[in-house]
Amino acid sequence: MEAAVKPSSDRLVETVLNCWEETGQATLSARRISSLSGVPVSSIYHHFGSLEQLFLCAQDAALARTRSWSNEQLRQLGDMNGDVAAFPAFFSETVDGWANDRRDLAFAWREGQLLGRDSELCRQACERWGALWSDFWQQVADRFGLGSGKIVTERVFENESFFHLMRWRRLFDRAGLDELGRGLGAWLAGAPMPPSPWRDAARDLALQSMPPIPERDEAMARMTSAAVDLVSEEGVAGLTHRAVAERAGLTLGVVLHKFNTKSELLSAAFEGVYLANIGHLLREQNAPDVSRRQTAIVDELVESISRVKGRRGLEELSLAVARDPSLHQFAAQLRYLRGRTSKSTLEAIVEGRRNVTSLEAALFSSFASSLTRLRESASPDVARAQVRTELESVLAFVRRSSVA
Numbered sequence: 001m002e003a004a005v006k007p008s009s010d011r012l013v014e015t016v017l018n019c020w021e022e023t024g025q026a027t028l029s030a031r032r033i034s035s036l037s038g039v040p041v042s043s044i045y046h047h048f049g050s051l052e053q054l055f056l057c058a059q060d061a062a063l064a065r066t067r068s069w070s071n072e073q074l075r076q077l078g079d080m081n082g083d084v085a086a087f088p089a090f091f092s093e094t095v096d097g098w099a100n101d102r103r104d105l106a107f108a109w110r111e112g113q114l115l116g117r118d119s120e121l122c123r124q125a126c127e128r129w130g131a132l133w134s135d136f137w138q139q140v141a142d143r144f145g146l147g148s149g150k151i152v153t154e155r156v157f158e159n160e161s162f163f164h165l166m167r168w169r170r171l172f173d174r175a176g177l178d179e180l181g182r183g184l185g186a187w188l189a190g191a192p193m194p195p196s197p198w199r200d201a202a203r204d205l206a207l208q209s210m211p212p213i214p215e216r217d218e219a220m221a222r223m224t225s226a227a228v229d230l231v232s233e234e235g236v237a238g239l240t241h242r243a244v245a246e247r248a249g250l251t252l253g254v255v256l257h258k259f260n261t262k263s264e265l266l267s268a269a270f271e272g273v274y275l276a277n278i279g280h281l282l283r284e285q286n287a288p289d290v291s292r293r294q295t296a297i298v299d300e301l302v303e304s305i306s307r308v309k310g311r312r313g314l315e316e317l318s319l320a321v322a323r324d325p326s327l328h329q330f331a332a333q334l335r336y337l338r339g340r341t342s343k344s345t346l347e348a349i350v351e352g353r354r355n356v357t358s359l360e361a362a363l364f365s366s367f368a369s370s371l372t373r374l375r376e377s378a379s380p381d382v383a384r385a386q387v388r389t390e391l392e393s394v395l396a397f398v399r400r401s402s403v404a
Contacts, residue, residue: 008039009047009057016058021107024319025114026236028055052121059115059125062108063132069102070136077143084189087144092181095157096174099164106165110319113373114235114312133158149188152394155370156184156363162315163366165322168331172202176336180366183359190400196359199336203358206332220268222248223255227269232313239269270320273313297348298395302388305371339365349398360398367394 006014015037019028030051034041048054073094082090099106109129116126133154141150164177175198182194216224226247230238244265245252259265318334321327339361346356346364371390375383 008037008043011037011039012044012047012054013058013061016054017062017104017108020058020111021104022323024236024316024323025111052119055115056121056125059108059112059122060128062105062112063125063128066102066105066109066129067132069098069105070132073097074136074139080143082144084144084146084149084185087146087188088178088181088185090140090144091153091157091184092178095161095164095177095181098161103165106161107319107322110162110165110315114315117312118235146188148393149397151390152187152367152397153184155367155374155390155394156180158370158373159366162318163335166318166328166331166335167322167325168202168328168335172198172205173335176202179359180363183363187360187363187394187397187401190397192354192401193357193360196357199359199362202332202336206336209329210333210337219248219250219254220258222250223258224268224272227265228272228313231269231273231316232311235312236266236316239265241265269313270317273317294349297345298388298391301345301368301391302384305368305375305387305391311372336362338362341365342368346398349395354401360401364394364398 012033015033016028019025019033019036028051030041030044033039033044033051033054044051044054048057077090080086112122112125112129115122117123137150137154137157141147141153146153160177160180164173167173176196179194179196179199183196185191186193223244226244227239229247230243239262241255241259241262242252244250244259245255248255255265259268317330321330321334339358342364343356343358343361346361350356367390371387375387
């Protein structure tokens with residue numbers, strides 16, 4: 001007996017979900033979706049009215065499946081009402097299970113975040129994702145007695161589940177995630193940071209394998225800079241030879257001569273984004289000014305996070321690395337070379353009362369990165385107020401640990 005054929009509307013939704021996981025939003029067009037699903041282009045508009053509505057329906061399907069997945073995690077907890085000491089193992093397993101067992105949904109969430117920046121309709125789906133995870137982590141917080149640590153946990157999960165999509169070396173990635181979970185548990189319990197030998201080793205290896213900054217002639221440098229700006233502002237879909245030529249002030253022929261294909265252009269853009277985001281690791285950081293008042297430090301953090309622009313390029317690069325095994329060499333740098341600026345900030349916060357480890361700096365960097373994504377989907381005034389509130393929450397744990 002032949003299996004029943006899925007309705008064409010379901011096949012269209014499944015095609016979008018598959019593409020989000022395998023190739024990304026930039027590859028999606030009505031013609032491509034039609035070809036992959038075996039459904040006529042006209043059916044897209046018949047069932048959904050527009051491509052945007054199809055994407056929204058795909059987001060809703062991913063949300064429903066994620067809700068089932070999160071409910072299953074809570075069900076497995078059963079009647080266990082643990083304390084903070086039991087929480088790190090749960091956190092690490094949740095991140096690992098989500099990023100590995102439900103990669104399809106994890107990519108849908110990230111593509112939804114990107115879509116929400118360009119579409120008011122898709123922004124509503126982003127809000128539903130936020131509400132889903134907020135409810136999940138509130139129930140987890142109640143089970144483990146996390147109290148005000150719920151928002152800190154939610155933000156760190158949001159960022160670490162993104163980074164864990166990028167696969168480098170499974171042994172290092174899983175052990176490093178466990179260490180980060182224990183570090184988060186130490187924050188929540190007011191305990192000293194635990195050692196992190198796996199993350200420290202991964203950081204050293206990432207530094208050793210960092211590619212040299214290539215030399216570019218003036219025209220190549222201008223084209224690479226233009227490509228980086230376009231990906232950061234408009235995403236991969238906005239990167240074309242003609243757009244690069246216009247942005248760089250060069251002729252289309254010159255751009256085509258240097259970059260024959262879209263793939264070559266994309267590689268140059270990602271190289272530029274990558275180097276822009278890890279380049280600070282090649283430069284010395286100024287020593288933290290511990291004489292600054294605590295309120296001034298918080299004010300600077302709020303303004304810094306509120307002013308951040310152009311993260312889309314980094315996020316598109318991270319998603320490309322997560323999808324393409326041939327780019328795995330970038331995963332080590334993107335995952336483990338972060339937190340140096342955060343370390344200086346935290347040293348000013350604790351005012352020399354204790355050492356700030358690279359693990360704690362990575363945790364704070366993770367929290368701040370998630371806050372940055374939150375800010376991009378909210379109005380400036382609302383974002384500033386929420387950023388300040390959440391920063392004060394995490395810094396309360398940092399200060400409490402400083403006297404543990």
